[in-house]
Amino acid sequence: MLETTADGPRPSLARRAAVTLAGAAALTGLAGVYTPGFAYAEPSAPTAQFPADFSDCPALPTGADPARWKCEVHTAAPQLTIGKVTVTLAPITMTHAEGPMPDGTDGQVWGAMHSAPTAIPGGLTGTAAGEHVRLTRLAVKPEYGDRSDFYTGQFSLRLRLLSPLLPQGCTVGASEPVDFQMKRPSPSQWVSQDPPLIKFSAYDDTFAAPAAEHCGPLTGPLNRRLGLPASSGNLMTYDATYTFRTYDQLPTP
Template sequence: MSRRCRAGRLTAMKLLALGAAVAALALLPGTASADELPTFGFTDCPAPPANADPGTWRCEAFVSQGKLTIGGQAIPLGELRLTFSEGKVNGQYAQVFGALRHEPVRVPGLAGTTLQLRYGGYSDFQGNDERRGELDIYAELRHPLLRKGCSVGTAAAPLHSVVHDDPAVPPTVISRNPPTFHFGVVDPALALPATQGCGPLGEFVDRKLGLPSPAEFHQTTYVQYKQL
């Protein structure tokens, strides 16, 4: 075999190896591919205020996977969907909450019990150097033996969550058109009170969940923007 042929084969092998290395990098934590994207929904997008500055408003649709950890017990929260709109009014930043949607999930250690997160009436998604955002929520607990209205936090006295960027899931640009991103957030100090309105079994539920207690809330999120 000539030197030219051998050199050509070596070059081809190096290119194949480089391609394999690039493909492997795409699978490392902190990256995400378009193949993994969920379906985004914008039907809950709130309209801009009547006095909104034209051309400045967009809707953000979040699709997340969450986990709540109380002591050493993890409660997978499954999928959470959240929407809000943001823009400017008279040159100043403004935002309008849309909706938080969460299907009930089973609570480990409490057979037949489900947990469903609800919006608590306050949100602020304007991030800064100290945190990514804030959201008030409460958790409804359901079981045939628990009273209707059993919850951790209430609509009148919700849990206040302040989330920060999660270094384990750094922000990743998925697409520029439409703008789509992937990132993680964590609230390391979510204070959970004892249950309320659960009836005679409330204390039993508190013991099983270890309430009241500090907790950690983790969330990995895909978000897509739509101009309004």
């Protein structure tokens, strides 16, 4: 199938992927850049097991009182719509610390984020099937975007796109991460007091999704397949739980 532009016919992503597959030299050049195991995680609900893993708790700022600072471990099961794609992501775990600074202002320190790739239905072409399904599969892996404010619900992500036909740096939000301003539709709920476990829901339907970048010769067709960039119609929603310990209760390294 051909897409028609002002410059004349243009091969669709399905056609270009087929051409890429047919060219052994081109395939070797692309697949050799990134060859993941493709053991994509199946979506599942967030779980909190105790004792929780506090190994990612960051060092406290100089002068911070360990008894007044909490290390929080947050697990969420997000649903993400960007452009034309909706996917339930593998659970995300984030760790950060928060508490009062010596001058009395609110402080927070980022710890770490962990997640796993999740397959995007339809793969690179939107209709991946048959003998080429293994090479045209596509997955997304969220990565921390270097900005967060857990007092206000702000954080940012980069969305790495993984496929044998894409280079390793192929990412939505490569230059500027996707910024979320999460809103709470309802109050948080305490599930347990000892150990502490709090459940909440949050969403953002106002963020803009940029185009994928650094995706090699399939960059243009891939963005058309995903419907990117998309300035509206995007949605991040998830149910989450978190637990915490004050720093004076953490195990001594």
